[in-house]
Amino acid sequence: MYRIAVGEISHETNTFCPPTTLEMFQDSVWARGEEITQRFHDTRTYLGGMQEAAERLGVTLIPTIAASTQPWGIITREAYEAMLGELLDGIRQAMPLDGICLALHGAAVAHGISDVESAVLAAVREVVGPGMPIAVTLDLHGNATPRMAALATGLFSVHEYPHTDMYERGQEAVGFLVRVLRGEIHPATAVEALPLLAVPAPAGLEPVRSINALCHRWETEPGMIACALMHGFPYSDIPEAGVTVVAVAEHDPALARRAARSVAKEVWARREEFVRRYPLPDAAVAEAVAAAADRTPVVINETSDNPGGGAPGDGTHLLRAMLDAGLTDSAFGMLYDPQVAEAAHQAGVGATLQVRLGGRHDRMHGDPLDLEVYVKSLADGKFTLTALGRGVQADYGKTARLTCGGLDVIVSSRRGQVLDPGPFLLHGIDVRSCRIVGLKSSVHFRAGYEPLAARIITTDPPGLCSSNLAHFTFQHVRRPIYPLDQDAVYRSNEASC
Numbered sequence: 059m060y061r062i063a064v065g066e067i068s069h070e071t072n073t074f075c076p077p078t079t080l081e082m083f084q085d086s087v088w089a090r091g092e093e094i095t096q097r098f099h100d101t102r103t104y105l106g107g108m109q110e111a112a113e114r115l116g117v118t119l120i121p122t123i124a125a126s127t128q129p130w131g132i133i134t135r136e137a138y139e140a141m142l143g144e145l146l147d148g149i150r151q152a153m154p155l156d157g158i159c160l161a162l163h164g165a166a167v168a169h170g171i172s173d174v175e176s177a178v179l180a181a182v183r184e185v186v187g188p189g190m191p192i193a194v195t196l197d198l199h200g201n202a203t204p205r206m207a208a209l210a211t212g213l214f215s216v217h218e219y220p221h222t223d224m225y226e227r228g229q230e231a232v233g234f235l236v237r238v239l240r241g242e243i244h245p246a247t248a249v250e251a252l253p254l255l256a257v258p259a260p261a262g263l264e265p266v267r268s269i270n271a272l273c274h275r276w277e278t279e280p281g282m283i284a285c286a287l288m289h290g291f292p293y294s295d296i297p298e299a300g301v302t303v304v305a306v307a308e309h310d311p312a313l314a315r316r317a318a319r320s321v322a323k324e325v326w327a328r329r330e331e332f333v334r335r336y337p338l339p340d341a342a343v344a345e346a347v348a349a350a351a352d353r354t355p356v357v358i359n360e361t362s363d364n365p366g367g368g369a370p371g372d373g374t375h376l377l378r379a380m381l382d383a384g385l386t387d388s389a390f391g392m393l394y395d396p397q398v399a400e401a402a403h404q405a406g407v408g409a410t411l412q413v414r415l416g417g418r419h420d421r422m423h424g425d426p427l428d429l430e431v432y433v434k435s436l437a438d439g440k441f442t443l444t445a446l447g448r449g450v451q452a453d454y455g456k457t458a459r460l461t462c463g464g465l466d467v468i469v470s471s472r473r474g475q476v477l478d479p480g481p482f483l484l485h486g487i488d489v490r491s492c493r494i495v496g497l498k499s500s501v502h503f504r505a506g507y508e509p510l511a512a513r514i515i516t517t518d519p520p521g522l523c524s525s526n527l528a529h530f531t532f533q534h535v536r537r538p539i540y541p542l543d544q545d546a547v548y549r550s551n552e553a554s555c
Contacts, residue, residue: 059116059117059118060117060118060156060157060235060236060239061117061118061120061152061154061155061156061157062112062117062118062119062120062155062156062157062158062159062232062235063119063120063121063122063148063149063152063155063157063158063159064094064105064108064119064120064121064122064158064159064160064161065121065122065123065124065145065148065149065158065160065161066087066094066104066105066123066124066125066126066160066161066162067123067125067126067141067142067145067160067162067163067166067174067178068125068126068161068162068163068166068197069083069126069127069129069133069163069165069166069174070129070163070165070166070197070199070291070366070367070368071129071130071131071132071133071165071166071167071168071174071291071294071368072129072130072131072291072293072294072367072368072369072522072523073131073132073167073293073294073295073296074131074293074295074368074522074530075129075130075131075368075370075522076130076131077130077131077132077133077134077169078127078130078131078132078133078134078137079134079136079137080134080136080137080140082127082128082130082137083125083126083127083137083140083141085127086126086127086128087124087125087126087127088123088124088125089123089124089125090121090122090123090124090144090148091121091122091148092121093121094121094122094123094124095109095119095121097124098124098450100449101225101447101448101449101450102222102224102225102446102447102448102449102450103161103224103225103228103447103449103450104161104195104224104225104227104228104231105124105161105228106224106225106228106449107224107225107226107227107228107229107230107231107232108159108161108228108229108231108232109228110225110228110229111228111229111230111231111232111233112232115232115233115236117232117235117236119159120148120152120155121148122144122145122147122148122149122152123141123144123145123148124161125141125144128365128366128473128474129365129366129367129368130368131368132167132168132169133166133167133168133169133174134168134169135168135169135170137168138168138169138171138174142177142178142181145178145182146181146182146185149182149185149186150185153186155186155190156190156191156235156239157190157191157192157193157235157238157239158182158186158190158191158192158193159192159193159194159195159228159231159232159235160178160179160182160192160193160194160195161194161195161228162175162178162194162195162196162200163175163196163197163199163200164196164197164199164200164201164202164206164215164288164291165197165199165200165201165290165291165294167294167296172296172297172298172534173201173203173205173206173296173298175194175196175200175203175206176203176205176206176209179192179194179206179209179210180209183209191211191235191238191239192209192210192211193210193211193212193214193231193232193234193235194206194210194212194213194214194231195214195215195216195224195227195228195231196213196214196215196216196288196304197215197216197221198215198216198217198218198219198221198286198287198288198289199288199289199290199291200215200288200290200291201288201290201291201294201296201298201299201300201302202215202249202251202288202290202302202304203249203251203298203302204249206249207247207248207249207304210247211234211235211238211245211247212231212234212238212245212247212283212284212306213247213249213284213304213306214227214230214231214234214284214286214306215227215286215287215288215304216286217261217270217273217274217286217287218261218270219258219259219260219261219266219289219501219502220260220261220445220446220501220502220503220504220505221446221502222445222446222505224447230284234283234306243283243308243309244308244309245283245306245307245308245309246306246307246309246310246311246313246314247304247305247306247307247314248304248305248306248307248311248314248315248317248318249302249303249304249318250302250303250304250305250315250318250319250321250322250550251300251301251302252300252301252302252303252322252325252326252329252548253300253536253538253539253540253543253546253547253548254290254300254301254325254326254329254332254539254540254541254546254548255290255292255299255300255301255527255535255539255540255541255542256289256290256292256301256332257292257332257333257334257525257527258289258334258361258364258367258500258501258523258525259289259332259334259501260501260504262504262508264331265325265328265331265332266287266289268324268328269287269321269324269325269328270287272320272321272324273285273286273287273303273321276305276317276320276321279313279317281307281308281309281310281313282305282306282307282308282313282314282317283306283307283308284304284305284306285303285304285305285306285317285318285321286303286304286305287301287303287321287325288301288302288303288304289301290302292527293367293368293522293523293530295530295532295533295534295535296534296535297534297535297536299535299536300535300536300539301325301332303317303318303319303321303322303325304318305317305318305321319550322548322550323548323550326548329540329541332541333541334516334518334525335518335525335526336361336516336517336518336525337515337517337518338375338517338518338519339358339360339375339376339378339379339380339517339519340379340382341517342358342376342379342515342516342517343358343376343379343380343382343383343385343494344383345515346358346494346513346515347383347385347494349512349513349515350493350494350512352512353512353513354492354493354494354512355489355490355491355492355493355494355495355510355511355512356493356494356495356511356512356513356514356515357494357495357496357497357503357507357511357513357514357515358376358380358494358495358496358497358514358515358516358517359496359497359498359499359500359503359514359515359516359517360373360375360376360496360497360498360499360517360518360519360521361499361500361501361516361517361518361521361523361524361525362375362423362517362518362519362520362521362522362523362524362525363375363376363423363498363519363521363522363523364475364498364499364500364521364523365394365473365474365475365498366474366475366499366500366502367500367522367523368522368523369423369498369521369522369523370394370418370419370420370423370473370522371392371393371394371470371473371474371475371498372393372394372395372416372417372418372419372423373416373417373419373423373424373498373519373521374393374415374416374417374423374424374425374426374427375423375424375517375519375520375521376390376496376498376517376519377390377393377415377416377424377427377467377496378424378427380465380494380496381427381429381462381463381465384463384464385463385464385465385493385494386463386464386465386493387464387491387492387493388464388465388466388492388493388494388495388496389465389466389467389468389482389487389489389492389494389495389496390465390466390467390468390495390496390497391467391468391470391476391481391482391495391496391497391498392454392457392468392469392470392474392476392481392497392498393415393416393467393468393469393470393498394416394469394470394471394472394473394474395415395416395418395469395470396455396456396470396471396472397418398413398414398415398458398460398469399455399456399457399458399469399470399471400456400471401413402431402433402436402458402460402469403436403456403458405433406433406436407433407434407435407436408432408433409432409433410430410431410432410433411430411431411433411460412428412429412430413428413429413430413431413460414426414427414428415427415428415429415431415460415467415469422520422521422522423519423520423521423522424519429460429462430462431460431461431462431467432460432461432462433458433459433460434459434460434461434466434485435458435459435485435486436456436457436458436459437456437457437458437459437484437485438455438456438457439452439453439454439455439456439457439470439471439472439481439484440452440453440454441480441481441483441484442480443477443478443480444478444479444480444506445477445478445505445506446477446478446502446505446506447477452474452477452480453472454470454471454472454474454481455470455471455472456470456471457469457470457471457481457484457485459485459486459487466485466487468481468482468485468487475497475498475499475500475502475503476497476498476499476503476506477499477502477503477505477506478503478505478506478507479506479507479510480506482495489507489510490510495507495511500523527541527542528542
C-alpha cells in the first residue's frame with residue numbers, strides 16, 4: 059500500500075491590498091494531521107477529492123497541514139515560514155513516503171517571494187529528494203510557471219469557474235501518483251505562457267467555454283493526461299502574472315508542448331473577448347428593475363468589491379444605488395462591517411438603529427452610508443455550503459439582517475463573498491421570492507444562483523477587483539502585455555517544459 063503525504067498551502071494574493079498575516083490564516087483554515095481528514099471528508103474540495111481517491115485506490119494518506127485564508131495582500135514572511143515549516147515537519151515525520159500530493163493555488167505571493175508555489179516545492183524537494191513523485195492541484199487563477207512544472211511531477215488545474223471541479227482534480231492528482239508509482243507513466247509537463255492578463259471570465263460563457271472544450275479534446279488524445287487553461291490572477295503585480303496553458307503527457311514532452319501551444323494560440327486569437335466592460339451600479343439597477351418586470355429574481359453581482367479576489371467587501375457603490383432606487387422586496391448581501399453587526403447584536407431584534415454602514419477600508423469602494431435601520435434578525439453566520447465547496451462549513455461571524463425601506467441588507471463580521479443562498483436563508487430570506495438580489499462576487503456565486511436567477515447583471519464600479527485593469531498601477535508585470543499594451547505579441551515559448 060502506497061503512503062502519500064497530503065497538505066495545503068493556498069492563498070490568492072492581491073498585491074494591491076494590505077499584507078496577509080499569520081493570524082489571518084490561523085483564524086480561517088489552519089488544520090493539522092487528522093483534523094484535516096475530519097474537516098474535509100465528504101466535501102467538494104481538493105482535499106476531499108484526494109481522500110476519496112485514496113480510499114478507493116487503497117492508498118494511505120498522511121495529512122500534514124492545511125492552511126488558507128481569504129484573498130488579501132502579500133503574505134508576511136512570518137506567515138509563509140510558519141506554513142512552510144508545518145508542511146516540512148509533517149513530511150519529515152511521515153517518512154518513509156512513496157509520494158506527495160499538495161493542494162496549492164498558483165497565485166500566492168509572499169514578502170520577497172513572487173512565486174510561492176515554486177518556493178514551497180523547492181523546499182519540499184530538499185527534504186524528499188528529486189525522485190519522489192509530487193502531484194499538485196492548482197486554482198485556474200494561478201500564475202503557473204515553468205519552475206512549478208520542473209519541481210512537480212504533474213500539475214492539475216481546475217477547468218471550471220466557478221471551481222465546481224476541485225473534488226475531481228483532487229481525485230485526479232492521487233490517481234496520477236498511483237500510476238506513476240506503478241511505473242505505468244513517466245510524465246512530462248509543459249507550461250505555455252501568453253502575454254495576456256485576463257479578468258474573471260465564467261467557464262460557462264465564451265470564450266472560455268470553447269477553449270475548455272479544446273482542452274478536453276486534447277485530453278482525449280492518446281498519451282495525454284491533462285490540459286488546462288489557467289486564467290492567471292491579474293491582481294498580482296508580479297513578473298509571473300498572466301494566462302498560461304498547462305499540459306501533462308504520459309511520456310512525451312513534445313506532445314505536452316503541442317497541446318499547450320495549440321490551446322495558447324486559440325486563447326491569443328480570442329484575447330479581445332477576455333476584456334470585460336460592465337455597467338456602473340445606477341445603470342445596472344435600472345436594467346435589473348426593467349428585467350424584473352418580466353421574471354424574478356434578478357441578480358446583480360458587484361464584481362469589483364469581490365472579497366474572493368482580495369477586495370474589502372465593505373464597498374457601498376451597489377448598495378447605495380439599490381437604496382437610491384427605492385427597491386422593494388429585494389435584498390443585498392453581504393456587506394462586511396463588524397462594528398455594525400456587533401451593534402445590531404447588542405441592540406437585539408426589533409431595535410431601530412442609526413448606523414454608519416460600510417466604507418471603512420477606503421473611499422475607492424464608496425463612502426459610508428448613514429442610515430436608519432430596523433434589526434430584523436440575528437445569526438451566528440454559520441451554515442453549510444450547498445453549491446461551490448459543497449459540504450464545507452462556512453463561518454461569517456455574527457451576521458445581522460437590517461431592513462431599510464423595502465431592502466434587506468445582510469451585514470457580516472467576517473469578510474467573504476456570497477457563494478450560495480446560505481447567508482440569506484440564515485436570516486429567513488428565500489432569494490427566489492425577491493425581485494432583485496445584490497451581492498458581492500465575481501463568478502463563484504453562479505454555482506448557487508444560476509439555477510434560480512431569471513437574469514444575472516454584473517456591475518463594475520471602482521474597486522480592487524475591477525475588470526478595468528486601467529484602474530491599476532502595475533510596476534512588476536512583464537511588458538508588453540495585453541490589454542495594458544495593445545501591441546503585445548505572442549510568440550510560442552520554446553523552453554516551455
